[in-house]
Amino acid sequence: MDAMNWPLLSLIVWMPILTGLVLIFLPEDRAGLGKFLAALVSIVALAISVLMLTGFDGSTAALQFQEKTVWIEAFNIHYHLGVDGLSLPLIVLTALTTVLVVISGWSISDRVSQYMAAFLILSGLMTGMFAALDAMLFYVFFEAMLVPMFLIIGIWGGPNRIFATIKFFLFTFFGSVFMLVALIWLYLQSGSFAIADLHSLPLSMSAQVWIFLAFLIAFAVKVPMWPVHTWLPDAHVEAPTGGSVVLAAVMLKIGGYGLVRFSLPIAPDASGALDWLMIGLSLVAIVYIGLVALAQSDMKRLIAYSSIAHMGFVTLGLFLTFAILRNTGDVDGAVLGVTGAMVQMISHGFISGAMFLSVGVLYDRVHSREISAYGGVANTMPWFAMFAVFFFMANSGLPGTSGFVGEFMVILAAFKANFWFAFFAALTLILGASYSLWLVKRVFFGEVANDSVGQLSDLTAREWTVLTVLALLTLALGVWPQPLIELMEPSVANLVDHITTTKIN
């Protein structure tokens, strides 16, 4: 097909950004046009990303849809985009999330066009980051993303939004500057910012450890891993619904993606040597943060902690590789862990996004996020309750939903590494079910708690659409994850192969 030769990646990066820049200047009384344009552009971007999915050759780990031109000649920096099985699913997830956020943002009343603009620009930047094959280009997208998110939380957020957004900005900025120093150091060694060149650059163990730690600070803040997670609950609670959805569904994945794209392949020996640290932090996130989630009285805060715990599976799955290979030499087991981590990222994108949208549905009506402000919502909003219960069940890892697949794969891989890893990881099945179902019980079931719950009206058509799409995807990925796994398999195998080869010369 001819269309496949077009610069599709550039299109889905720049079309939303440029549209967003135009929308910023749309006057308030043309808000309708702004919403329409935003919806149109985000749907077109989704269509293009799906088109790329169909044209993608899933049988190889090679980078596809590549575009390359010189950007900054003096420093050998290129505008180089391309996708493989690891990044393409995340790009589709980004495009999908943007569509859902734009649709669910229809009810925003303050500075509507600018709201849409911020999300479009954010989506373009995130896509660019996933597609970047030049480390400096990656860094530029990675950092530039902070600007729209800072404004989204700060302008449209809750009462304590200023504290939350500045904390968010400074935490993530603090993390990423170390990555910048590491990238510059790598450039001075290799003379190139191309990620592929950095992958093949031989490095001594001590250099690798420093590089690994510098990257880790950047990505651990983003994932976020315990103990640098504290910005996330604040940001989630104060962000508008759309902001929370993007934050949970896409932004957290950037940390995981960064580990896959940078930390593991650039510093494989250090990753192997420090895997105890990563596994330890992941297990703390899964168990301790799971317990913290139990104690929350604010729904968004609870989901935020649940996100941290679930992202613990991503980091666990990625770093189990080394333990598995050391113990059993079972490459398939290692691939299973990494694949599980990647599936978990996509699945968490659907489920956490859906949960935040569900809370948004309630918040729009009652203007409270406190669990205690609700009770018996199922009586007045039966359809909504059906969706919400489904998503919270999926969050607790119900078989048949996507939440089960990734976690199951990671736990299975963990058994090959160490029984106790698997044991602690499996505790999430209990913890996740506890906080998810307990929330469901307190909010949805029982008698109607108060008048404001009694007067609730059920889902609007717009909310129906959004939740249905996510529910179907969660189910589809849960029942039939094979296409996604096959798409990622060659890239994951290539990654595992690469990281098990020493780079020390």
Next chain:
Amino acid sequence: MSFSELQFALPEIFIAGMACVLLVADLFVKEGRRGLTHTLALVILAFAAIITMRLMMPAGESVMAFSDTFIRDRFGDVLKLFSYLVLAAVFVYSKHFLRSANLFRGEFYSLSLFALLGVMVMISSASMLTVYLGLELLALSTYTLVAIDRESPSGAEAAMKYFILGSLASGILLFGMSLVYGATGTLALVEISNALASGASDDLLLSFGLAFMVVGIAFKLGAVPFHMWLPDVYQGAPAAVTLLISSLPKLGYLALAIRLLQDGMGGMHADWQAMLAVLAALSLILGNVVAIAQSNIKRMLAYSTISHIGFILLGFLAASPAGYAAAMFYTIAYSITSAGAFAMVILLSRNGIEAENLDDFKGLAKRSPWFALMMLMIMFSLAGIPVFVGFFAKWQVIAAAIQAGFTGLSVLAVITAVIGAFYYLRIVKLMYFDEPERSESVAAPVDFRAVLSINGLAMIGLGIFSSGLIGLCISAFV
């Protein structure tokens, strides 16, 4: 000296002559027609730019003139062009303010042109004598400009401080130069460099001389611990003058540092590297931390300047062409950004009363969305967030410092950059997240708006298309 050598100094001669013409012409301009002086000043800058561009030196070539006291090279030509550009922007930004503050007089323009001449002489100096000549011409012009508002006690106080500390700095620099002269027996920078290479001169004397010269340069730049004058002068001077002294002289001081430290004392780079490393570290820490505590926007930007001086010094640490190119890129980017930031301060001032408090920025996004966006880009650029130009400046100097082996200092630099981001974000927060205290939108003439818009958009334009400016800076040090 042969007569034909004058052609090499044509831009300087042109500016010197025209500044005098302007001074005289202004006497015949009626009070109500002062705009003519303004237009004439802009025309002078335009012609100077044309002359400089026609005589532009190719990369890697240079000529010496006037018994080796004057040099023309690509570095100088590029820097001069940006000096004209920055000064032209300053003129456009100042006009409105000067008029409303009742300071719209011809002296402002002629003094600014003399300051420009000082900068140009410094840029093209090949001898310590020429360096000092340019430095003093710039300094005396700016002392006077700070005191241009005769009725303002704070302006007079600032001018006095500036004068005393500036003279002290000049004296220290001069003392250092005299020691170096004593050790090498020459004022010409190239011969000093040769003398150092031959190793025949007295090391102790040279080290003392170098130390005094570095202190003098640090004073002029405002590097910690020689920064005390900077916040007071920035705050006390009228906004239009602060705008000028925050942008144009920086280009001259960059040249001052490169001419003296590289062209002259390059052989002792190991000694001055260590000194600059300390100055850079202190400037980065103190500038960024103290800026947080400021509630006056001019003071805040003054401390921000100090921190940026720290970054510029990082570029020098490499003592390599790449490092100087990075420092040059940084300085040019910073001058343009700083001009934009102070232009915003002028924009918000009303009837000659300056918008000094950070709170004046409250709710600007509602009052004037376009200029709030410009300020947002300027702030994010100063904070070093991609894709704005400040980021590309920062990573280049950091790369230079890492290449020179100052990895620890680079890490310190990026950490202080995160601290610095806080106070830049606070401006964005005031503009976008807070409610306005006044409802009227800001008023400014159309030329002001146009230039400020270009200035703001340059933050993102020079960022995305930074390749050209980077190439230009690198070509200056081939």
